[in-house]
Amino acid sequence: MASSREQTARFDNYINGEWRAPATGEYEPNRNPACASEMLGVFPRSGAEDVERAVNAARAAFPAWKATPAPRRAEMLFRAGQILVARKEQFARDMTREMGKVLLEARGDVQEAIDMLFFMAGEGRRLYGQTTPSELPNKMCLTVRSPIGVAGLITPWNFPMAIPSWKIVPALVCGNTVVLKPAEDTPHSALHLVQALTDAGVPPGVVNVVFGTGESCGAALVEHSAVGVISFTGSTEVGRQVNQKAAAQLKHCNVELGGKNAMILLDDAALDLAIEGCLWGAFGTSGQRCTAASRLIVQKGIYQKLLDMLVQRASRLKIGDGLDPSVQIGPLINEAQLQRVAGYVEIGKQEGARLCLGGERVNREDTRDGFFFAPTVFADVEPRMRIAREEIFGPVVSVLPCDGLADAIAMANDVDYGLSASIYTRNVDAAFRAMRDLDAGIVYLNAPTIGAEVHLPFGGVKGTGNGHRESGLATLDVYSEWKTLYIDYSHQLQRAQIDV
Ligand code: NAD
Numbered sequence: 001m002a003s004s005r006e007q008t009a010r011f012d013n014y015i016n017g018e019w020r021a022p023a024t025g026e027y028e029p030n031r032n033p034a035c036a037s038e039m040l041g042v043f044p045r046s047g048a049e050d051v052e053r054a055v056n057a058a059r060a061a062f063p064a065w066k067a068t069p070a071p072r073r074a075e076m077l078f079r080a081g082q083i084l085v086a087r088k089e090q091f092a093r094d095m096t097r098e099m100g101k102v103l104l105e106a107r108g109d110v111q112e113a114i115d116m117l118f119f120m121a122g123e124g125r126r127l128y129g130q131t132t133p134s135e136l137p138n139k140m141c142l143t144v145r146s147p148i149g150v151a152g153l154i155t156p157w158n159f160p161m162a163i164p165s166w167k168i169v170p171a172l173v174c175g176n177t178v179v180l181k182p183a184e185d186t187p188h189s190a191l192h193l194v195q196a197l198t199d200a201g202v203p204p205g206v207v208n209v210v211f212g213t214g215e216s217c218g219a220a221l222v223e224h225s226a227v228g229v230i231s232f233t234g235s236t237e238v239g240r241q242v243n244q245k246a247a248a249q250l251k252h253c254n255v256e257l258g259g260k261n262a263m264i265l266l267d268d269a270a271l272d273l274a275i276e277g278c279l280w281g282a283f284g285t286s287g288q289r290c291t292a293a294s295r296l297i298v299q300k301g302i303y304q305k306l307l308d309m310l311v312q313r314a315s316r317l318k319i320g321d322g323l324d325p326s327v328q329i330g331p332l333i334n335e336a337q338l339q340r341v342a343g344y345v346e347i348g349k350q351e352g353a354r355l356c357l358g359g360e361r362v363n364r365e366d367t368r369d370g371f372f373f374a375p376t377v378f379a380d381v382e383p384r385m386r387i388a389r390e391e392i393f394g395p396v397v398s399v400l401p402c403d404g405l406a407d408a409i410a411m412a413n414d415v416d417y418g419l420s421a422s423i424y425t426r427n428v429d430a431a432f433r434a435m436r437d438l439d440a441g442i443v444y445l446n447a448p449t450i451g452a453e454v455h456l457p458f459g460g461v462k463g464t465g466n467g468h469r470e471s472g473l474a475t476l477d478v479y480s481e482w483k484t485l486y487i488d489y490s491h492q493l494q495r496a497q498i499d500v
Pocket of ligand 1: 181
């Protein structure tokens with residue numbers, strides 16, 4: 001299976017345990033963003049007919065998968081985790097080639113999938129409900145989780161294996177079957193995860209993958225009446241449409257969307273530590289993280305010093321192909337993303353922000369064929385400016401001066417998003433106030449805005465989502481329905497709430 005695909009470098013949809021050519025007959029090249037002339041293979045550009053096939057396969061496989069005891073399902077997930085451990089280096093290298101993130105981060109991406117597989121493998125022996133007394137004699141009450149059916153999963157390109165795992169793995173442990181529509185730019189990493197699940201013994205039809213665009217495949221999946229749950233991660237613009245369409249059919253639906261995350265740095269912050277956090281938060285994954293620190297809100301006492309240190313350190317970051325272990329910043333995902341980032345730099349300049357570093361494409365001999373953008377720092381940014389309010393999704397950080405804690409929290413909260421926030425301070429009172437008052441799903445103390453762990457809930461408030469969470473135990477609520485059981489062994493009609 002793998003060898004024939006490698007020879008031709010042509011990949012197909014994975015439906016009912018078989019590689020199926022798309023009904024459209026169309027394929028799209030998968031390119032290396034560090035070197036766009038390097039083609040890594042071609043992947044299907046599928047249509048609604050392919051989605052139909054995949055949903056039918058998932059629907060047919062559902063009864064047997066649901067009937068498989070959860071601990072048995074979980075053992076397959078555990079084996080898939082072991083397979084990923086063994087293939088981690090190969091999969092990480094393939095991910096760097098198709099997505100661009102540096103190898104160290106690509107290994108972390110695969111590791112996150114491993115962590116999720118091992119975490120949910122344990123959950124197979126729990127999936128705890130509640131047991132509680134009845135208000136009536138000789139009667140007991142309890143709750144159990146039931147799977148929903150077919151889960152339609154739509155993922156972005158910035159965490160090519162981790163995000164598919166955040167969705168597929170809890171969906172499977174709960175007893176659902178799935179159809180995954182991965183991002184157009186990173187099909188191969190999603191396929192690697194599915195291959196590991198297949199090799200671990202997950203039966204045909206339980207996990208299906210359809211490659212293609214959001215407009216054709218993604219939309220067809222959202223609208224398909226046999227898909228009972230939709231889990232989407234991506235932009236707020238698309239997520240809003242997905243949420244509306246799913247709501248019209250009363251589907252379970254979680255949407256995990258954009259961010260405009262702030263780091264607050266107070267005068268008493270440990271500066272060296274804070275700078276490390278700023279660099280990692282703002283420029284890790286070239287700023288293409290939903291949790292990227294794209295705003296630094298800095299108290300006036302350390303403002304100039306922090307800015308100088310930041311510019312100096314950021315100017316020394318090594319940019320290039322992420323397969324080179326000495327490289328710290330890889331390329332952006334594609335030309336369109338690069339143009340979007342460059343467009344925001346122009347907006348920032350026109351708005352009157354002070355460009356202190358970067359702001360342009362890296363135009364060296366070895367980067368010209370890729371989508372490299374220099375780490376960019378804007379100073380004296382005002383909260384009203386678009387670069388302080390809109391998600392840029394690139395290596396661009398806006399530095400805003402503030403007077404103190406209250407001012408900083410007000411600025412941090414004054415955006416449409418609410419994913420992640422952080423504060424650097426040694427003042428216990430300030431830390432607790434910030435943790436209480438920041439409008440965000442995730443708050444870090446003395447750490448940057450990135451660094452989620454799989455056993456904790458992940459997601460945000462306001463424009464970042466629709467109130468659900470991925471990861472942790474919270475994600476189980478997306479992929480299951482509660483069933484409440486009343487067991488009456490009194491041998492008489494007992495009526496709740498009726499006075500006797
Ligand atoms: P995107 O919204 O363009 O695409 C995401 C996915 O949706 C892709 O698979 C795409 O093909 C699909 N899609 C596009 N149009 C669709 C439609 N009409 N119907 C159904 N599916 C459709 O986002 P992107 O550019 O791939 O990813 C970047 C965005 O993702 C950023 O905004 C980032 O903040 C967000 N993100 C959020 C989280 C989170 O957990 N909150 C995590 C990572 C990325």
